[in-house]
Amino acid sequence: GVDLALIKLARVPFGAQPARFGDFSEVRNGEQVFVIGNSLGDGMCITGGIVSDRKRVLQGKTLLMTDCAVNGGNSGGPIFNGKGEVIGAIVSSRVHQDGSATEGMNYAIPSYIVQEFLSGKHTAVKVS
Secondary structure (H helix, E strand, C coil), X not given: CCCCCCCCCCCCCCXXXXXXXXXXXXXXXXXXXXXXXXXXXXXXXXXXXXXXEEEEEECCEEEEEECCCCCCCCCCXXXXXXXXXXXXXXXXXXXXXXXXXXXXXXXXXXXXXXXXXXXXXXXXXXXX
8 A cells, every 4th residue: 555665785885874763653743853865866965844744644545744845856765753763754745636746745654664564564566
């Protein structure tokens, strides 16, 4: 029910530190969050905002909603809490039928679902 791609590195760069997952049950509406991505392909950027709704149901899927600025290139990027823990993976903005996006309504797959994928709980399709 979610579109999530995971990439496995053949070699981890020297000095790289793994990101830690936050406990999603502790995420609260109004909490400050940050999104990291490659917005519009112009290089790394960080945007900040709040959790607008921790359990927004959209097309039958429960997603985290944030008002962080999200553009093409942010999809798949992490959303962090104030402790630097990953609480989700950005997936989309709300798009109207005319193709325009609604500002301040952006969505992320909750971290517990990402962790379920990492543990092998969900069926995956491997693409080389």
